[in-house]
Amino acid sequence: MVTVMPKIIASEVKELEFRQRTVKGTSLYVTEAVLSNIADHADEGYLDNKEIMGLMMGSAYRDDEGEYVIVTGTATSKLDSNEVSVRFNKESLEQLFGSIDRCRGVIVGWYHSHPGYGCYLSDIDIKTHEGIFRKDIGFAIVVDPADSTIIAFQCVDGEPNKVPMLIMDSD
Numbered sequence: 306m307v308t309v310m311p312k313i314i315a316s317e318v319k320e321l322e323f324r325q326r327t328v329k330g331t332s333l334y335v336t337e338a339v340l341s342n343i344a345d346h347a348d349e350g351y352l353d354n355k356e357i358m359g360l361m362m363g364s365a366y367r368d369d370e371g372e373y374v375i376v377t378g379t380a381t382s383k384l385d386s387n388e389v390s391v392r393f394n395k396e397s398l399e400q401l402f403g404s405i406d407r408c409r410g411v412i413v414g415w416y417h418s419h420p421g422y423g424c425y426l427s428d429i430d431i432k433t434h435e436g437i438f439r440k441d442i443g444f445a446i447v448v449d450p451a452d453s454t455i456i457a458f459q460c461v462d463g464e465p466n467k468v469p470m471l472i473m474d475s476d
């Protein structure tokens with residue numbers, strides 16, 4: 306899945322700007338608008354009993370604690386999906402790139418839904434994640450629209466760790 310992504314990430318990861326984070330111990334900041342986009346997308350899929358997926362766009366920074374990201378947008382395209390799997394439609398990559406271009410910043414993570422079976426990263430999810438993202442920059446959000454749960458993860462050496470997520474006002 307999404308094998309075109311690593312190149313995009315690699316070409317865009319530069320020396321990160323130094324900027325102190327607002328909340329100690331929190332590496333993932335998401336705007337309210339992004340969160341409601343993701344929730345709406347997941348709800349839409351749920352109506353058809355389908356998983357959905359998209360990329361999280363934003364900025365990565367570094368400070369004394371390490372690296373952290375602020376997610377300010379989402380990008381997606383037509384998907385091939387059913388109730389247990391999802392991928393970007395191969396013929397719709399132009400649409401995906403257009404969607405990426407309309408966002409500020411770089412790809413800092415991805416989101417997908419598990420309609421009705423809970424928020425976790427499957428083995429395939431972990432492989433997908435580690436194929437795309439560096440360890441410290443790259444978050445996976447999983448949402449279950451059946452009970453409106455949403456959990457963020459990071460992967461360290463093949464192990465998914467739940468991470469706290471701070472919701473910011475959209476401005």
Ligand SMILES: [Zn+2]
Pocket residue numbers: 417418419425426427430
């Ligand atoms: Zn999954």
